[in-house]
Amino acid sequence: MKKRIVLVIICFLLTACGRVNENKKGLQSDNNNSVINNESTVKDNLVPQKYSFGPKVKEEEVSEETKKELQSHLNKLGNPEKDNISFNGFSAKFRQDGALVVSVFIRNGYSYTVHDIEAKVDLKKHNEVIASATFNLTEDEFGSLNPGESRVWNLIYEPQHILSKNVDLKEYFLEYSTKYNRK
Template sequence: MGLFDFFKKNDKVKSDSAIDSSNLIEDAETSTETKLVKTKLSLHPNWIVPQEQKYVFSFLANQLAPLRPNQLSLAAIDIDADKNTGNWYVRAFFRSSLPQEIELGEVGLILLDKDNHPIASKMFDFKELGTIPPESCRPWVFTFEKEHIQADELPGEGWKLAFNLNTLKKHTLDLDDSWKSQLSAEQQEYLEKIVSQLPELKQNEVNFTGFQAKFRDDRSLTVSLFIRNGSDRAINFEQLPLEIIDANGKRVAKGTFKFEPPLTVQPRTTKPWSFIFPAELVDADGADLSRWRAVVPQ
């Protein structure tokens, strides 16, 4: 199926999700006008568009409501599902009411049902859309592969395509209240500095990075980890299997930790947490903790 096959004569614009351009573009030139902006149709310069298809795009573009100045918007049209792959193809207009042309990079999008519950999310490279002229709208098909979909079926009425602002958040330290009460301001700043220097996470990556390990007099082992959440959704741990591997590849501890209530790590944050392995779960003989790593067995 070609791109133009997705856009049909009987299509209608269903929803419009707009944000202030400052959320995505730093130091963007903005307009002081207060008058609403009617966006003009802009087709990708590399497209060879049949005249009949141009009429379809023009018809749809004329349905779009005006935007406030300095906004970016996603106007959803419809979703097609591929029965063979399970992928969803979302037809939409990307719109800009900015007074200058723009080109974006990686942008997170999210599909929401009528109750604003997320049903799909993915990072898209907006460079593929090309340069967007001032005050214009460009039709596009956004493909959500099956692994990016959290629903069993297409949404009914009232769904929308939106910018996922969580993906724009800077990764931060998430200190539990119990840690805040025990650490001084200087210690908290030190942890923040460490977190800021850790390697950047991939989209949806969850990572366990050890930063402190110590055997106790009773031969138990205490380890402290950074639990790092690179996704745009909170993660709740009800239990966590954990192994500690020393510098020589030896497993020095193995156990499963249960949390009640669940341990929550917020989107795009790193939460430090300590785990105590009792002596019966520890093999301390010959252990070398000059270097070590935490492993979550599958």
């Protein structure tokens, strides 16, 4: 438990955070998906998994222990789902200010690089929406995501986007739809 808390704190401090976006812009592609129990079910032709941090993170400041923990968790997920941008959560915690921080791997299952991702992400438990928001992951803040790559990221749901506050979040799933630009 202590390692998980340290991991969440380190991820929160070192990654740029997804910002809720209330503005819609016309992006090229769109997909709708959910990940049950935060695990991918596609494990055919497993390849070594790669992750990265956002462009504002100094990777050398992330401890080797944290990197190993992230890699271990990512390897358990298997390959990114083909032809999909997926969100695999590995931690969800309420902050003292009432915001909900969800640490995720954002994964690119396409054969091309994507950027400027707009994602509507619902956090659910037992099919009840706990939190819902649209996040705008700009290329300046988030960077671009290469084919097969996963990005460690924190999605922050501000209190006004949380529908149920007294919930045990040991188990949850993410339901999402995305739009993005491709390179």
